[in-house]
Amino acid sequence: MPAWRWELNAVTRNLGISETTILRQGQPCKLCGGFSVPFDSLDFFKFCSPTDPFAFGFSGIPVEYRRCRDCGFIFTDFFDDWSSEEFATYVYNSDYPRVDSEYADIRPGNVATLMAERLAAWRDIDILDYGSGSGAFAERMGERGFFNITNYDPFASPVRPEGKFSLITCFEVIEHTVSPHACLQDMASFLAPGGCIVFSQPLQPDNIEAIRGAWWYIGPRNGHASVFTADALSCLADGCGLVLHRGDWLHGFAAPDASETSRRILALFGAPYGWLRLDAPTEAFVGTPQRGRQLDSWHEVERGGGFNYRWTRTRHIEWDSIVPEVRPLQLRISVPFVNQIEPDFADRCRIEIDRQPLTPRPHGDHELIFETTLAGAAKNRVVLRTPEPVSPHKLHGAQDDRLLGLALPVYPWEPAAANS
Secondary structure (H helix, E strand, O other): OOHHHHHHHHHHHHHOOOHHHHHHHOEEOOOOOOEEEEEEEEEOOOOOOOOOOOOOOOOOOEEEEEEEOOOOOEEOOOOOOOOHHHHHHHOOOOOHHHHOOOOOOHHHHHHHHHHHHHOHHHOOOOEEEEOOOOOHHHHHHHOOOOOOEEEEEOOOEOOOOOOOEEEEEEOOOHHHOOOHHHHHHHHHOOEEEEEEEEEEOOOOOOOHHHHHHHOOOOOHHHOOOEEOOHHHHHHHHHHOOOEEEEOOOEEEEEOOOOOHHHHHHHHOOOEEEEEEEOOEOOOOOOOOOOOHHHHHHEOOOEEEOOEEEEEEOOOEEEEOOOOOOOOOEEEEEEEEOOEEOOOOOHHHOEEEEOOEEEOOEOOOOOEEEEEEEEOOOOOOOEEEEOOOOEOHHHHHOOOOOOOEOEEEEEOOOOHHHHHO
16 A cells, blocks of 8 residues: 555544545645645634633634644644734734733743843844734843844734844744745844844644644634644745754744854754755756756656655665755654555665765654754765665566656645546
8 A cells, every 4th residue: 555545544534534535635735835634623712721722612613724744834724815904803803812811911021031031141132023012022121131122013013123133033923824934034034144033932742643623722713823843843944044943932043154143042042953855856856957967866757646756766866955054953854755666665765964874763654754963064965775676567567667666755745636
């Protein structure tokens, strides 16, 4: 059975729907273009409470969330077409303090206490508080000697600031955006050269597939349209030319050439983290100067089971210039596959980064996961080494005499392919 069917079997057992329905309902992930499937349906009135998320009853309005099979990003398109006026009317209205009682004063005060302690050596740094809400964070920081803070919030302080800032803070904001890329790009547009971003974001728990929408932080009434994993945040950062510095609740973003001050600040919150998915190249990608030597490593694009994919045809498949140039870097590499020529073929694959061999860890039936920490300078060359490809003719007497190894999906995933 192809690996993607094992994954869909697990999904359909949880949701009680057919594989065909899953494929037809699949959508490309907003962040990585991967295959995202229906995850959970929540009443609009569910809000972020760990004890009583339906304290205000039920609206009868379903909000559908989906989760990316690759980066783990959870998102809904329920709010995608909403105007600012609709958000102000139905989410950020006079009832909002009831669904987020810490929004106006408690959380800004707690965060200011923490930030002032960690940033004590940089009281004169110019800060933009992006998504500042009531402005309480800047007030509390001012009480601690931080006077160079500008507020910006599309609802509470909608006048866009002028100039650039060495540090941007962003607390409990990016989960509210329907387009994380657009939000981060806008935020980064205010960064001074070498500057950094410090932001808050709870990460999905390890048992998210079991508890699903019951996790307290998934709250449509709070306007939470985007819920992240570390891999999803890394993908978001990479799409904006930045690197994720992963922490526990507070994290950072910065360009690879961040200033010494930014690096020192970010080290107080987290360490550089990268997520890398190794895909099969698209038609347009194969043969470009950067990847030209890969042309003989792949067969042509095929379509089947709702996926576009390519079979590998050699034991040595290479990707260039795709690892963030920040050291040390905690790196997680994902190799999703939709089929393999033999049942244990994938398990015998290895990854090399500048000749450093990595062995996959057990993870499931549809992808290989490799983890490492890169410490020194690197050429950023990633090589997938597989067992010797073999032909279906040799294995089963089939008419297909091509040498085949792993079938890797071509991204972004195309919903129309689900009908193939």
